[in-house]
Amino acid sequence: MLSLDGSGGVVLAADLGAAHATLALCDLSGHPLAEAVHEVRLADGPEPVLRWVEQRWRAMLDAAAVDAGRVLGLGIGVPGPVDAATGRVVHHTPVLPGWRDHPVRDLLEQRFGVVCVVDNDANAMALGEYHAVGPSSSPLLFVTVATGIGAGVVVDGRLLRGADGAEGDLGHVRITSADAGPLCVCGARGCLAASASGRALARALRERGEDVPDSRSAVELALTGHAEATRLVRQAGLVVGDVLATAVSLLNPRVLALGGDLVRVQDHFVGAVCERLYQRTQPQAARGLRVVASTLGDRVGIVGAARLALEEVLSAEAVDRALAGRRQPVS
Ligand SMILES: [Zn+2]
Known part of the structure; x- marks a missing residue:
């Protein structure tokens, strides 16, 4: 050796x-x-x-x-x-x-x-997680849900590259069919990030009168057991799970590792992602899939x-x- x-x-x-x-x-x-x-x-x-x-x-x-x-x-x-x-x-x-x-x-x-x-x-992040867990995690899909939402894929130790550097940009996948839905920072309406990111969570809580300037403080509030913050984290997990069902069907990863602020509310967020994911993917794509919170955390x-x-x-x-x-x- x-x-x-x-x-x-x-x-x-x-x-x-x-x-x-x-x-x-x-x-x-x-x-x-x-x-x-x-x-x-x-x-x-x-x-x-x-x-x-x-x-x-x-x-x-x-x-x-x-x-x-x-x-x-x-x-x-x-x-x-x-x-x-x-x-x-x-x-x-x-x-x-x-x-x-x-x-x-x-x-x-x-x-x-x-x-x-x-x-x-x-x-x-995908590369960091792959090296922490080892080759048994390949193919690895890493998804971060913090202020924004993004993803990376590692296959046999190498990052999967797109043609123009836009691979993994899941945050701006439209989840509404029309131009409905909340306005996203990218200028479009109905993006995943406009509903399910930490920024969206903070905005929704501010509209309800809470003092949460950013993604991190919104998650801190959920961690105190605040009912509305917890409900919104779970809702975000369901919506992220919807979009990830497509990614899992396409890639058939061995590990789906979740990172970012929202994962700190693990039971509600990761649980909701799994719930939707297993509902919406074929058994052969999800059977051997391990859905985990990042082993390296922040x-x-x-x-x-x-x-x-x-x-x-x-x-x-x-x-x-x-x-x-x-x-x-x-x-
Ligand atoms: Zn957008």
């Missing part, structure tokens, strides 16, 4: 959410040497946010007494569709104003002089962001390049 010497270098990872960011410094086995959660506003635009990420990463290296020369790669998850080939956000999304087409990857590669991988946060995004960097740093091509660089010139 061979195992990797994790001390051969480090990677820096960032899981950027609309209001919170987790940053980490990890060794080559993915073990975190430092990890911290901060408040951040992605709406401030890419330049100030990326400068801040760079400062926090450098401060982490200093605090852990790790020389910047030992950094081999960077991994970043962002809450929007990303073109894997260019490392750029490819569509306008209200959570990421001004980020579309910004050269996030190229900029950070210049600043650190190492490879950087930028991907959609749900893809990063950390799944940062573990996945580190994996994005590690997959690249430890790829056969990158290892070949590193070895070629060390080889003595033949005279």
